[in-house]
Amino acid sequence: MTQVPIPVSVLTGFLGAGKTTLLNRLLKDPALSDTAVIINEFGDVAIDHLLVERSSDGIIQLADGCLCCTVRGELVDTLADLVDQLQTGRISKLKRVIVETTGLADPAPVLQSIMGHPALVQAFRLDGVITLVDAVNGGTTLDDHLEAVRQVAVADRIVLTKTDLVDEPEALARLKARLEALNPSAPVIDVRTPEVGFAALFECGLYNPETKTADVRRWLGEEADHPRLHHGHQHDHHDHEHRHDSSVRTFSLVYDRPVPFSAIETFLDLLRLTHGDKLLRMKGIVEIAEDPSRPLVVHAVQRLLHPPASLPSWPDGVRGTRLVFITLDMPEDYVRRLFAAVTNTPAIDTPDRDAVQSNPLAIAGLS
Template sequence: MALEDTRLPVTLLTGFLGAGKTTLLKHLISDPQAGRVVVIMNEFGDVALDHDLIEEATEETVLLPSGCLCCAILGDLATTLGTLEAKRAAGDLHFDRVIIETSGIADPGPIIHTLAADRQIAQTFRLDGVVTLADAATGIKTLDQQPEAVLQVAMDDVLILSKTDLVDDFDLIRFEKRLAGINTTARRIRSSHAELPRGALFGLSAMRLGVTHAEIDAWLGDMPDAIQHEPLAGLSGLKATVSAPLAFNAMPSVAQGRHDHRITSASIEVAEPIPATVFDFWLNTLIALRGPNVLRIKGILHVEGAAYPFVIHGVQHIFDAPVPLKNWSSPDTTSRVVVIARDMEEADLTASLNMLLSRPPKSAPGHDLASGMMVETLEMPF
């Protein structure tokens, strides 16, 4: 039986300027499922005003120095989390969850990186999910003008559309299609006044022991419609699926304001077990060549020879330790991998994922497969 993951969950709350994060934060900290909460706030401008708006809550609020959280020295975040944990261990603070509210113009990547890369922090805290709040009334303009907003959408787990009562159905659907083109896996929730069902924004990550297969499916999102490929040499019965082509080129012909045309997503399903050497070569080569371009990788893997599946998650070149599940929930043991990247051709990203369909050749006597033959057989498309 798997041990329980006792690390404290961290919810990263980000979103467009003026989208209503402070209002949403008030709902979050009053949600009974949140437990006892510590909030780390960092916002440009009227920090004191935002503090006044939430100090009515009984939870403790921690304010960092003014300035963008992810643009400031990341040691500030690590130090703050370390201090909170020290006070908790000493009995001076009691909390079950941390919510980090970022600036409206913050790239969430460096914050996620800190949570995963700082070993001391990672021993105590784990990322539970990225929640992005998008203003439906001004969202398209924000995506055109703020590249950070595009990154927020690309890296989130749940996307909340606020102020939906201020736009008509046509504009709302157009905005949702724009968002879906950036992130195919995020769950989208419409909200007029940042009001959400209880618990809707907690328990988002599949990177925890005891996670259910239903939670993994929700985390990975709906796979796009299957596109059948010609069988690769020596393969049969395998299928791959990729997202609908995005208008993404190395030199976009669209207006420079369309930052989301730099974002590409692709996904794949592999019906047969994946040899560990194939997956390791694919991942190591992708990260070595395009690590900074990879925004998120997540998936569930059926590794050849393993009796149970593994859940994987990474941001750029930083990966959480794979989480083993007790078993498969059904006879279907298909592996699913999703990649969201920037400044990569969609065809190249898909071709890269198709490497997971490959099978290494038989090793000749005395020849180490991992030391050379794999590299000779599988080549990255970029």
């Protein structure tokens, strides 16, 4: 539908976290000119001071050249209408889309809408998920609402708001530690810091077609020395006393040899078929045996797999397979054993390794 896919960023966070306040601040940045904002929130949106014209179809022209589309139906229809307006000249330019979700939303369906539509996937690419957390009420919200836990777990960037209202530094430190344990790959940023702007929150996807650059390490949330990525053994995890936190886990899988495309396809299909509802998010890069010079990018949300795409070359010189999983009540050992089965490689603590390797369906419980 368009030659260069338009990046889409999802702005989420529980009720009262300050999404609209941050959005107003961000939209003043010239880097976000020609940006469409899709708001899926109950109640009034406090952007009246930016309005210069309101059209009858819900498209709002902002003073800085941005567009705001109030959701009147399904997200897919709204995105498709944006593309149609762009192609017919009703919108002269569209560089980016920001989707602000309702505070009560599980972000997974929004991500699926962006990633799963066969036509829209040609027009748009998911850039990243920005999750806001209220520093005053964040701990209680995470205790009481699983949606808030999911919002943090799938984030590429976590922004702490209202930190100036927290009287106890220890309480703020505990909340930060909890967020880092829930999602080790996402940086936690204080909204008051100068870093909260375009450079810190956007362009967190793997590949930017406009610049032809790819930053695998940043996309996967890896540290400089890959401390969380190891092959063949379990990772340490913190124990949590909180109600929901112990259900969410982030872990990584690394494999240092090329993988046949049929093997990775089988692995992803079986994983989504058996535990897709527990797969909050998965992203990674794979060295395919049939074409090892071009890394394959894979990205899934629950049972939906974004169409795999190949990069022109390895951007950081490190080949192999690196997969990051964010899961809800999914056994890590199951994932590792299933991958070992489809790649015909040893796995630790596999009860009947020979049987499993000869029949991957056995591990998936489908035989």
